[in-house]
Amino acid sequence: xxxxxxxxxxxxxxxxxxxxxxxxxxxxxxxxxxxxxxxxxxxxxxxxxxxxxxxxxxxxxxxxxxxxxxxxxxxxxxxxxxxxxxxxxxxxxxxxxxxxxxxxxxxxxxxxxxxxxxxxxxxxxxxxxxxxxxxxxxxxxxxxxxxxxxxxxxxxxxxxx
Numbered sequence: 001x002x003x004x005x006x007x008x009x010x011x012x013x014x015x016x017x018x019x020x021x022x023x024x025x026x027x028x029x030x031x032x033x034x035x036x037x038x039x040x041x042x043x044x045x046x047x048x049x050x051x052x053x054x055x056x057x058x059x060x061x062x063x064x065x066x067x068x069x070x071x072x073x074x075x076x077x078x079x080x081x082x083x084x085x086x087x088x089x090x091x092x093x094x095x096x097x098x099x100x101x102x103x104x105x106x107x108x109x110x111x112x113x114x115x116x117x118x119x120x121x122x123x124x125x126x127x128x129x130x131x132x133x134x135x136x137x138x139x140x141x142x143x144x145x146x147x148x149x150x151x152x153x154x155x156x157x158x159x160x161x
Contacts, residue, residue, distance in 0.1 A: 009048035016041040040077040
């Protein structure tokens with residue numbers, strides 16, 4: 001492998017290592033995903049630095065130009081990372097669906113709980129009117145109906161942050 005090409009490969013992998021570590025430090029990348037990237041970068045760095053190993057791997061893969069083997073190996077790691085992230089995205093999509101369904105059920109229960117006191121008050125008012133009408137038809141003075149139950153104040157919704 002040419003020295004210039006070897007230096008470019010080493011610089012690129014060191015740059016990748018630095019970027020991954022910086023993303024973890026800034027909490028932009030979770031540690032469990034960073035481990036995959038760090039492992040990939042370290043393998044690529046080892047292959048870029050150790051010239052003999054890359055040539056042996058290239059010969060084993062049937063690649064005649066050793067630096068091309070480095071890119072084939074990098075492409076393989078990227079495919080593994082893509083598969084891993086696809087699995088993670090699928091799992092998160094399923095979890096989001098379940099959470100949305102649970103939220104909808106909770107909102108429905110809350111709406112029903114709010115409507116229940118209003119329906120009870122309406123029923124109480126109709127029953128009072130019917131008693132008053134029945135008492136008036138019989139010539140009896142209507143009795144004062146009991147006061148309606150106090151409504152619970154509605155809770156304020158807090159917007160998610």
